[in-house]
Amino acid sequence: MEELFSDEYFMQKALQEAEIAYEKDEIPVGAIVVCNNKIIAKSHNLTETLTDVTAHAEMQAITAAANYLGGKYLKECTLYVTLEPCVMCAGALYWSQISRVVIGAADEKRGFKSKMLQLHPKTEIVEGVLANEGKKLLLDFFQQKR
């Protein structure tokens, strides 16, 4: 049985967001922000729907979480994201000073780690949580596109 409030539990919620993106014909990436075991933001990639390259799941999650908290720093929060953040999202996470970032699948080509970037020194990073599930959604999406 899935443990309540584990990283897998919350990543599953982020994966549900990625599935919603998939259904909207968006590259399926989902994110949530959790603060004190409460989900305070949910989002999924909306770059096509909004015709906006900045509308990645993480960007929306950061904005929504800050809006919920009434402050721009996400110091007691964890972001769960189904795919390794890109340079833009890593830059935004840096500015947010978020406490933890839990990543699903790696993105060898576009992920921030391939650019030798680091998040904020205060940010703990956990990788590979339900990575196969996150990756499978992406592979299915691009296969269907061909």
Place this chain on the structure above:
Amino acid sequence: MEELFSDEYFMQKALQEAEIAYEKDEIPVGAIVVCNNKIIAKSHNLTETLTDVTAHAEMQAITAAANYLGGKYLKECTLYVTLEPCVMCAGALYWSQISRVVIGAADEKRGFKSKMLQLHPKTEIVEGVLANEGKKLLLDFFQQKR
């Protein structure tokens, strides 16, 4: 006399945006997007006003320009920004595939160049346009803060 539609002419418009930010007690950075010599987006840093770390001038300018054009790629556009973009904004500019980026002052500490990042291969970069004016606004702002 200032030449019409020169980079200096448009950077002056971006500097006016930075001055608006200054008046709002925001770190004074301004940006505009120009397409066929027409300004299609104007913005300034609003991170404090919106309590949102993603509300940099460039991010808003990219979103507004794409909204104006009805497409997410800014292929025939130039972004003028009074300060060298950070990692987040450089990442967003990469995704936008913008044609040109004209930068005012350098940001040795937080700018994307210090992180060895590159913009899109299709993007021409021009640096140091009215750099002193852009830098002076920032120095005045932080001096006043002390």
